[in-house]
Amino acid sequence: MDKLKKIKTLLADIGMPAAQQTDLCALTILALANLREIGGFSSATNNWLRIHDIITFINNNYAVNYAENSRETIRKQAIHHFRTAALLEDNGKPTNSPNYKYRLTEEFLKVIKETRKSTDDNSDNEALKSFKRNHETLINTYTSKKAINKMPVRINEKDYTFSPGSHNQLQKAVLEEFAPRFAPGSECLYVGDTTHKDMVKNEAKLKSLGFNLNIHDKLPDIILYREDKDWIYFIEAMDSVGPMSPERVIDIKKMTSGIKSGKIFVTAFLSFAKFKRFSEKLAWENEVWIADMPEHMIHLNGDNFMGPR
Template sequence: MTMLPPVLPVDDIHRRLQLIFPEGTANRNYVTREIAAKTVFVMLYVGAVDANARWIRPDQVTRMTDARAAMTEDRHREAWLVESMRPATGDIEGRWYAVNTREPIRDETLRGGLVLIGAVAERPGLATTSPSPRYALTESFSALFDPALTEEQLEEAIEAWRDANLSASALARAAILRSGVIADETQVLVTLPNGQTRSMAAGPSSIISKAVAEEFAPRFLETPGLLWLSESRNKVVEQDNQLARSLGLTIDPERNLPDMILVDLGPEHPLLVFVEVVATDGAITEARRTALLMIATEAGFRENQVAFVTAYADRDDTAFRRSVSELAWGSFAWFMSEPDQVALWHSGRESPERIKLSALIRL
């Protein structure tokens, strides 16, 4: 007979998922929201752990109810496992989710989340079209939901599980984001490309601005310089009028300037880089790109001497997901959590001959 694991309340599972998967974890929303907690609960409830060779289907999660979840004796749990596998006859009073919710449970919570990061195993040898139960918690992951764990023991267990199961790149990504969380509560110290430092008011936008100056600029610009840096409420943090004048650019704080203006002095013709920092909103849209380009062309810059960058904390951040559809063609997106990568929204509309993918992948 299968030994059923102890059951943890859904709220406690939800809290632990948020501890296990810190900010910066790929698809974090998929594995930390309530539907993920309820999926884990159902697996624990029926003993769906890979070591037990017991598995569930996504539709079983939808069929759970609060009343049934409160019945935690082994005999009730075993009975519900059998019952939940039978074809439904009529509506289930108080069911957690509608029938069609099984698709997001399968595609997002499981395949795009818990399976992807090694927290849930798929039943081996099962055809992809099979309706048989397919998913189970890995034994090591299920152990993180033992109600007997003290807070200290839980912290140690989570750290050990992360070390063993999350990839180095995922851990690094999370570590970069966590570094912003533990920054000084009142100030963020930014090192400018010229080596000088400036203080900005603490907050998500300032942390991203710091990353742009210290990580993005040296990676993607040959000889970077900073012409303009501002923070919320239009406060000017740095303004290099001397360098701007040498480039023929007049920086007027009264104009609707971006959060940052960088310049690359390495190329034969300097490259002007307008950067919008997005912690909540304010991405470089088509309208914003047009307005910023006008500032540059008025100063004598050609369009191919101007770049537009929207900087975010992370690809999985709500701010990016909310604004990605509005990003201007011909602009870049950069993510603090993945500093070596930059995304280009390539536009071929100005080219008489459309550039091919074979050429794009060589960029």
């Protein structure tokens, strides 16, 4: 195996995410180890290098041509993650200093030195085994951080988790604060997550109510159904785009023309300031709910305080 492929295999074995197993990332390691195409891994060193030095080494030794404006790409895609995974360290200078440099950690340098160019795997690399015993893989580290940041949410008496973000924070508020107050006893028939579009989707119930399930991309953020009144709540969680505008209401009415249940259109906002910002875009004869003041509703010129139109 050539050195580039061997380093990519090593990065995979050490538990780096797929995004840190690219040619650019492997070439960065080779530059930091001062390893050219010819020669063995045992000659690796860990001298201090600037990112400019890394780019120069790669261009001079590996038949590629990274421009100077690639520095930020290398920093974000390789350096930052390698430092988190204890593959390299910096010299502690201010980040804007021209003398800000990086080098391989002594521990990871030993891993590279014990790498064998002639083998297809790294099963005989004792330094690698020791490194993996002493360090959490970056894949596990990132997965744990994502799990910690997820937001628990109770939907239809079951526990789920939303990905972090203001849009999902608002959806959580709708389900846990709006629904018990203004749609008591309702069932959530549909809600998506930013990373899991159909987190809850009761296809059987939606179909029985008359929904066309082929128009998935046009569904609002949340659909609630209150069986005792036969009301369907179409709710948009308004974070940056997508309020219940006149055009949006018309679209939903058209695609649900076969549904006989009462239809209620709601736009939810996290704050009153966000509501004011988008208030002119909202359709009349609809409802507004603001998470900051969950006990109240704003009814846009309707003759009923709450009910299907």
